[in-house]
Structures are given as C-alpha cells and as structure tokens.
Amino acid sequence: MDHETDIVIAGGGLSGLSAALTAAEYGLRAILLEKMPFPGGAGLFPEGSLGIGTRYQNQKGITTTTDQVFARVMEFHHWRCNASVIRALLNESGETIDWLVDHGVRIEGIRTMFPPEKSLQVWHIFEGRGARLVKILSGHIKERGVPLLTKTPAKKLLVDGRGAVTGVDAVDADGHTIRITGRAVIIATGGFASNKEMLKKYVPDVSTPGMAKLMYRGPAVDGRMGDGINLALSAGAALAGMGTLAGNSPYLDNEPAIRQFSGPNHMKQMRCALSQPFLWVNKHGDRFYNESFGSVFSDVYNAMTANGGLMWSIFDDAMRRSMVDNGPLTPFNAIVVPGQKMTALDEGIEKGIASGFAFKADTIEELAGKIGIRPQKLRETIETVNRYADGKHDPDFSRRPEHLVKFDTMQGPYYALKGLRAFFLTLGGVQVNTRMQALDEKGEAIPGLYVTGQDMGGLYDSTYDLLAEGSASSFALSSGRIAVKSIKEATR
Numbered sequence: 001m002d003h004e005t006d007i008v009i010a011g012g013g014l015s016g017l018s019a020a021l022t023a024a025e026y027g028l029r030a031i032l033l034e035k036m037p038f039p040g041g042a043g044l045f046p047e048g049s050l051g052i053g054t055r056y057q058n059q060k061g062i063t064t065t066t067d068q069v070f071a072r073v074m075e076f077h078h079w080r081c082n083a084s085v086i087r088a089l090l091n092e093s094g095e096t097i098d099w100l101v102d103h104g105v106r107i108e109g110i111r112t113m114f115p116p117e118k119s120l121q122v123w124h125i126f127e128g129r130g131a132r133l134v135k136i137l138s139g140h141i142k143e144r145g146v147p148l149l150t151k152t153p154a155k156k157l158l159v160d161g162r163g164a165v166t167g168v169d170a171v172d173a174d175g176h177t178i179r180i181t182g183r184a185v186i187i188a189t190g191g192f193a194s195n196k197e198m199l200k201k202y203v204p205d206v207s208t209p210g211m212a213k214l215m216y217r218g219p220a221v222d223g224r225m226g227d228g229i230n231l232a233l234s235a236g237a238a239l240a241g242m243g244t245l246a247g248n249s250p251y252l253d254n255e256p257a258i259r260q261f262s263g264p265n266h267m268k269q270m271r272c273a274l275s276q277p278f279l280w281v282n283k284h285g286d287r288f289y290n291e292s293f294g295s296v297f298s299d300v301y302n303a304m305t306a307n308g309g310l311m312w313s314i315f316d317d318a319m320r321r322s323m324v325d326n327g328p329l330t331p332f333n334a335i336v337v338p339g340q341k342m343t344a345l346d347e348g349i350e351k352g353i354a355s356g357f358a359f360k361a362d363t364i365e366e367l368a369g370k371i372g373i374r375p376q377k378l379r380e381t382i383e384t385v386n387r388y389a390d391g392k393h394d395p396d397f398s399r400r401p402e403h404l405v406k407f408d409t410m411q412g413p414y415y416a417l418k419g420l421r422a423f424f425l426t427l428g429g430v431q432v433n434t435r436m437q438a439l440d441e442k443g444e445a446i447p448g449l450y451v452t453g454q455d456m457g458g459l460y461d462s463t464y465d466l467l468a469e470g471s472a473s474s475f476a477l478s479s480g481r482i483a484v485k486s487i488k489e490a491t492r
C-alpha cells in the first residue's frame with residue numbers, strides 16, 4: 001500500500017520522536033517508521049541531556065553560556081569536527097530542554113561526573129530517565145495522530161532523476177512492502193553499534209582485546225544496524241568520523257554491559273565498585289590512570305586502550321566496608337552516587353566470584369596469583385600508594401589527596417575486580433550542514449534528505465566529549481527539531 005505525507009521519519013528513537021512531535025506541532029504531516037516492536041531505541045536509557053540557558057538552570061542560578069561550552073568543546077576536539085553543526089546544536093539545546101519540560105518531562109537535577117569546579121553544569125537529569133522521556137514523547141505523538149508504524153523498517157530510499165530523495169520503501173509488520181512518499185525524509189536510525197560487520201570495517205578499536213563481548217546488546221538497542229547510514233550512502237551522502245566510538249569503561253567482565261547499567265542493584269553497585277579510587281592496575285600490576293577520575297568514562301576507555309584493554313580494581317576489606325556503610329567516593333554516572341550505601345555489594349562480590357569477574361584472597365600475594373600479576377609487583381604497587389597516602393600526594397598520577405586511602409598490607413581479605421572496555425554508541429555517520437541536510441562528497445545538500453542523532457558524523461574527533469555531559473541525547477533531540485524546522489522553512 002502506498003502513502004503520501006510531508007515527512008517520512010526512519011527511526012523511532014530520540015531524534016525520530018523529537019522530529020515527529022515537532023512536525024505535528026508545525027502542522028506538517030509525518031509518518032514515523034520504527035524497526036522494532038516498540039519505539040525508543042537507545043533513547044530508553046539516557047539519564048539526562050545537555051542544555052544551556054534552560055529555565056531550570058536559571059532557577060538554580062547556573063550561568064553557563066553557549067560561548068563557554070562551545071569553546072570547551074572545540075578545545076577538546078582541537079577543532080577537528082564540524083564546528084558549525086556543533087554550534088547549531090548547542091544553540092538549540094536550551095530550548096529543547098525547555099520544550100521537553102513543557103511537555104511534561106521533569107528535571108530531577110543537574111549532575112556531573114566531574115569535581116564541581118570542573119563541571120559545566122549542563123547535564124539535566126530526567127526523572128524516570130530515558131524510559132519516561134520516550135513514553136511522554138510517544139504519548140504526545142499518539143495524541144496528535146502521527147502514525148507510528150512499529151516492526152516496519154525503512155529499506156530503501158526513493159530518489160528521483162534529479163537526485164532528490166522523495167520517500168522510502170519499508171516493510172510492514174506483515175512483511176508487505178509499503179511505499180511512502182513525501183517532501184522530505186529524516187534518517188534517525190541510531191548509528192551502527194550493533195552491526196558487527198560495519199564495526200569491523202570502520203572502527204579499528206573493536207578488533208583490540210577485551211571489546212567485543214561488552215557491546216551494549218538487547219532488544220531496545222539491537223536495531224542500531226547502520227541502516228540509515230547505508231540508506232544515505234545509497235543516495236550519494238558523504239560520511240565523516242566513522243572510526244569514533246563513545247567508549248564507556250570500565251565494565252565488569254562476563255556480564256552484559258546493559259545489565260550493569262540498568263540491571264539489579266548488586267550489578268550496578270559492583271560496576272560502581274570497579275571504578276572506585278582505591279587502586280587500579282593494568283595487566284602488569286602497574287598503575288596507569290588517575291583513579292580519582294574513574295567516573296570520566298571516556299578517559300578511562302582511552303587509558304585502558306593504551307594499556308591492553310584490561311584493568312584490575314583492587315581494594316582491601318576496610319575499603320569494601322566503607323563502600324557498604326558510607327557509599328562510593330566517586331559516582332557511577334548518576335546511577336550509584338556518593339552518599340548512597342552500597343548494601344548489595346557483598347551479594348555482588350559473591351556472585352562475581354562465581355561468574356569470574358571478582359576475586360578474593362587472604363593475602364596480597366595470593367590475590368596477585370589469582371589475577372595473573374607477579375605477587376611482588378602487586379605488593380610494591382600497593383606499598384607505593386601507601387607511601388603516597390602518608391604524604392597525601394600522588395606524584396605519579398595526581399590522585400586527589402582525599403582519595404589516597406591506605407591499604408592494610410598485613411591483614412586480608414583483599415579483592416580484585418576485572419574491568420574491560422565497552423562502548424555505548426557509534427559517533428560516525430553522515431555529513432550534515434546546520435539545517436541537518438545530508439551532504440554529498442562535494443559538500444552539496446542532497447535535496448529532501450535530512451539526517452539526525454547517531455546517524456550524523458563528524459561531531460566528535462577521537463573521543464566522546466564527556467565534559468559536555470549529555471551531548472549525545474541532546475544532539476539527537478535537537479537535531480530532530482532542527483531538521484523539521486528546516487523542512488518547514490524549505491516548504492513555505
């Protein structure tokens with residue numbers, strides 16, 4: 001069956017939902033196609049989004065400006081990124097958050113992974129996280145009568161003789177091909193984090209040790225097969241930044257990353273314990289990172305990459321007790337935060353020993369033996385940290401003095417948790433301009449084709465920029481809105 005509309009949106013995650021609702025509010029007809037049985041995609045998981053100049057920030061006296069964030073982002077990426085598109089997305093970010101709030105999304109607070117003096121204070125945490133956000137957006141879309149066709153993947157772009165994109169062919173839930181024509185197509189399929197072949201082709205990191213088994217997998221995120229990028233390629237689009245991942249580490253070995261992020265309490269607390277600033281060593285028993293910044297997951301990912309992809313987090317029994325009784329010293333995202341007692345930790349250690357990511361021993365030497373590190377080396381590393389703790393100064397990696405806690409070197413038990421690298425998004429994709437139009441190799445806009453969210457490329461250099469906290473979901477939500485505004489202007 002054929003349909004005619006104004007905008008065909010391929011992908012019902014954050015950018016697609018945002019585009020669909022904006023279209024309805026602008027009086028444009030839209031049809032939203034979603035491959036999976038339910039909308040949301042990776043958008044079901046975010047804790048919060050970047051926003052600058054929001055009403056919420058104003059109420060809290062937060063005065064961060066777009067100039068400040070932009071300068072910081074450019075410094076981070078050394079300008080090796082699409083600066084004008086980043087600026088357009090940052091400019092839109094505050095209005096996007098206010099727009100969400102106007103639709104019933106509640107902001108729980110502004111959080112940060114950084115010490116307060118370093119934070120830009122832009123990460124707006126959503127009450128009920130991404131799941132509630134998706135529910136709210138989907139509810140408004142339904143109310144406004146925008147068709148959301150689930151189990152209906154976009155399969156092919158329709159391109160006319162002038163090279164303009166005029167619609168898509170999709171396959172509906174009954175397996176029938178449907179043709180939907182429109183003035184514009186918005187691609188919003190979430191990147192290629194679940195496509196092993198594409199990862200192998202484009203992303204060198206995935207072939208390095210300790211990666212493959214910790215990809216985020218599960219029904220909500222498995223739709224991210226790079227369909228939108230490949231559709232855009234078929235219409236002549238140019239790609240950028242395809243090798244860049246949003247690395248997210250450390251994660252416990254042998255357990256799906258998604259379970260550590262949103263599974264039972266003992267898993268979340270074990271993931272938090274893994275990143276605590278007691279002692280981290282690489283496979284040789286050497287320190288390699290400033291443990292005070294264990295929550296800066298993109299830096300951790302990079303440091304682990306430079307150290308063979310593996311880390312061990314070591315603590316003694318007093319440190320274990322302090323996590324249980326007082327909570328962590330540094331947060332695991334906004335999931336387990338300082339002050340929150342880690343009462344499920346002992347259960348986690350027990351289960352971790354059975355599963356093979358946690359190790360316990362009565363002596364330092366025995367623990368070293370269990371994790372394949374030279375016993376004398378581990379003892380030396382611990383004794384060095386103890387000396388630094390005495391002097392309240394870490395001359396090797398500048399760990400914060402309050403995180404220099406002494407090990408009891410005489411009395412066990414001691415614990416080791418095994419951490420590997422994970423990633424949660426691909427960051428490469430289609431080149432776009434500030435109107436979210438797809439560009440061809442000559443830098444010309446492909447008529448009728450818009451690209452949003454994780455299908456856009458070139459917005460990050462080698463690494464996800466965590467100081468601009470919540471940029472991925474913010475860029476997804478804002479790019480959906482900007483694409484529709486551009487289409488509205490183009491069709492006036």
Ligand SMILES: Cc1cc2nc3c(=O)[nH]c(=O)nc-3n(C[C@H](O)[C@H](O)[C@H](O)COP(=O)(O)OP(=O)(O)OC[C@H]3O[C@@H](n4cnc5c(N)ncnc54)[C@H](O)[C@@H]3O)c2cc1C
Nearest residue numbers: 011013014015035041042043047154190223453454470473
């Ligand atoms: C565990 C986790 C935690 C996160 N936390 C944060 C956070 O705190 N802050 C932050 O900023 N970001 C966070 N993110 C990232 C954020 O979720 C993404 O940036 C955002 O969801 C991207 O939006 P999108 O629309 O591009 O893709 P998605 O939201 O993933 O949506 C893509 C949709 O397209 C569908 N699709 C795929 N192919 C087709 C096709 N051919 N036809 C139709 N539909 C198709 C998919 O099934 C999916 O539903 C997190 C991500 C994960 C996985």
